[in-house]
Amino acid sequence: MSQNQTAETPQRILDAAEALFVEFGLEATTLRQITAAAQVNLAAVNYHFGSKEALIAELFRRRLSWLNEQRLQQLDRLDAQAQGRPLKPSQIVDAFFGVAVRMAADRVGGGHNFMRLLGRTYTEPAAFVRSFLAAEDSKTIARFKAALIKSLPDVPPEEIFWRFHFMLGAMSYAISGADALSILADVSLDDSDGEALMARLMSFLIGGLRAPLPALLTNLQQATPTPRAARAPKRRSGGAALQPHS
Amino acid sequence: MSQNQTAETPQRILDAAEALFVEFGLEATTLRQITAAAQVNLAAVNYHFGSKEALIAELFRRRLSWLNEQRLQQLDRLDAQAQGRPLKPSQIVDAFFGVAVRMAADRVGGGHNFMRLLGRTYTEPAAFVRSFLAAEDSKTIARFKAALIKSLPDVPPEEIFWRFHFMLGAMSYAISGADALSILADVSLDDSDGEALMARLMSFLIGGLRAPLPALLTNLQQATPTPRAARAPKRRSGGAALQPHS
DNA sequence: GTAGAATTCAAACAATCGTTTCAAACGCAT
DNA sequence: ATGCGTTTGAAACGATTGTTTGAATTCTAC
Structure with a gap:
């Protein structure tokens, strides 16, 4: 044996x-x-x-270290050839999200599975998962945020943080892909083409990142009812709630 | 007692x-x-x-029915006052995501908790969860997609599906808010102001939705290495793997 | 107040979880 | 071949899970 x-x-x-x-x-x-x-x-x-926890940690570590390494290399390359001048936002976004989406397009090497897992994990409730996620990503995120701030001098940093966060969400759902989309669409979308998904996502991200700043001090609440919890009207239709087995 | x-x-x-x-x-x-x-x-x-599953289903049902009801009412209102003319995309986006974000801003009624839960659930692995999510949302999603298609006649429907999906992801992360963001940002962002978050998110979403279409038939892969799985280099630093207790 | 249904309660159920144990099998230097 | 550290194997461990049970209690209608 x-x-x-x-x-x-x-x-x-x-x-x-x-x-x-x-x-x-x-x-x-x-x-x-x-x-x-x-x-x-x-x-x-x-x-x-x-332990199982250590297995999970190692599983994320081996992929994340490679992923963030690639991201930083890409950013280094751009920085070098820019020679001190600020990068275009689209270049920075492509370096961060492009590497991830291309990894997600890799179905044979397992990258696809991992990226779907990763996208879900940023909102994972389990505390220990989020902790080493933060440890693995913090350095990379910090460098990319700094690059974005330098690239968009007219946008307040806080606004950039939020938009970076929104972009992460869009990417996460983009990679989850047909799973969640099949809920929403009766047509079955072809998400097998990683390059096409990449192009779609990238133009969306750049559009959102470069959107005009919100007029924060504008119209307050409109004619929307107060969003209270809906009182549960009726639970079961038929008989009483006696021993509802099976 | x-x-x-x-x-x-x-x-x-x-x-x-x-x-x-x-x-x-x-x-x-x-x-x-x-x-x-x-x-x-x-x-x-x-x-x-x-059962526990039935509890979960009922928990989602009572909130989702109210949420989608509000969304459809909002869309009906807009449709009525538009009198047949196509709506502006921002109106449609606001009707769908605005109601959700405002519900998420409701901390006392429990809406905040639920929306954080909902955002995570669209990518939930558990099959039974996704099934009734689809059942609750499908009618609403269909109407909003139709409205968006009518509102953006120059954009292919498939592109709209994807961008709707991206928007869902951005909203999900926006509502998850400071939890995931605290991983990324050393500064603590103030997500207590629902109206400010709404403004931020909405301008991002509209920017992404109205972004120029991607040039799908452009440059192929750049000089990026093939994203294979990183061979795990070394697992533990110190001693052997004998009985690693505690 | 009393009968009968609805609900609550403490206790136990079988099943399954991550983990541990210890002997058997293996790899490899000598 | 021998000896020893590493890895695998089958079986069991205690703990915890969702669920069920049947007797007590509360509620409602007469």
């Missing part, structure tokens, strides 16, 4: 876990699912990684 | 569950947490709702 075929056990576990986490979520995916898919023993996860 | 103070048991359960789901997620939140927070007996959830 134990042919140790091509990849060693930790790699197999990471790859299997990545696919399952996308499908079922971090919490709902069990170690038994993962080890079964990876064709390794159940105890292998705790042996090689120490 | 059993003072049955102000709200009856099902309401108390729904309100408590809503707050806990935002904080810990749908799966990670236990019925014992919920019933303890609502100060009701553990069995009350299964008695009144039938």
Whole structure:
């Protein structure tokens, strides 16, 4: 037994876990699912990684470090050839989001699965996930925000922060792609073409980033009713609530 | 005992569950947490709702029905006073996203909690959640998409679908707000002003929606390395992987 | 007040979770 | 081949999960 075929056990576990986490979520995916898919023993996860949490952390770390490395290299390249002059916002946006979307377009290497997972994770409730996400991303984000501020001297930094945040959301949903979109659209959209998605997303992002500043001190609330909680009108239609089994 | 103070048991359960789901997620939140927070007996959830899944469904239903009702009313109002002429895209966007953001600004009625939960749920892995999300939203989404298509006759419908999707993502992150933003920004942004957030988001959305169409048949891949999975370089720094307890 | 339905309560249910255990199998230097 | 550290294997661990049970309690109508 134990042919140790091509990849060693930790790699197999990471790859299997990545696919399952996308499908079922971090919490709902069990170690038994993962080890079964990876064709390794159940105890292998705790042996090689120490715990499920450590497995998740390592899973994100190996991809995020590569992703942010590429982003910073791209920004360095642009900075070098700009020779001190401020970059165009579209260049900065492309360096940050373009690398991510191109990674998401990589279906065979697993990048697609990971990016779908990552987009969801920025709003993940689990505290430990957000903590190492922040640790991995903070340096990169800081450099890109600084570049954007320098690139858009007429836009207040706080406004840039928010728009960067909005762009992250748009990218996240763009990568989640057909999953959530199939809810909304009766037609099935073709999201297999990563380059086309990239082009769509990029023009949207630039349009939003360069939009005219909001007139903050304008018309207050319009004729909209107060958004209170809807009192639940009636719960069940038919019979009483006696022992609602099955 | 059993003072049955102000709200009856099902309401108390729904309100408590809503707050806990935002904080810990749908799966990670236990019925014992919920019933303890609502100060009701553990069995009350299964008695009144039938199961945890049914509780979640009812929780989303009571808010979503109200939300989509308001959206459609707003669109009806605009349609009526437009008298057949196509609406401005900003009007349509405001009718759809404005109602949501204003609901998210309602912190006392629980709307804030729910909208944070909703934004995350569109990318939720759990199948049963997405199914009734689709059921609740499909009619509303269809009407708004039709309005947008009519409002933007020069933009291909498929492009509008995608941009609508991007807008949903931006709104989701906008509402998640300071949670995810605190990862990215060292400064603490003030997201307490719902009207200011609304203004920021709306100008971003309109800018993205009205952005020039991407030149789809342009430059192909640039000088970016192939986004393969990074081979995990080294896992642990120090000692061996023998019994890594604690 | 009393009967009967609706609700609440404490306790237990089977199932499944992440984790641990310890012996067996393996890899590899000598 | 021998010895030893590394990895795998099957089985069990305690804890926690959603759910169910059946008796007590409260509520409502007569």
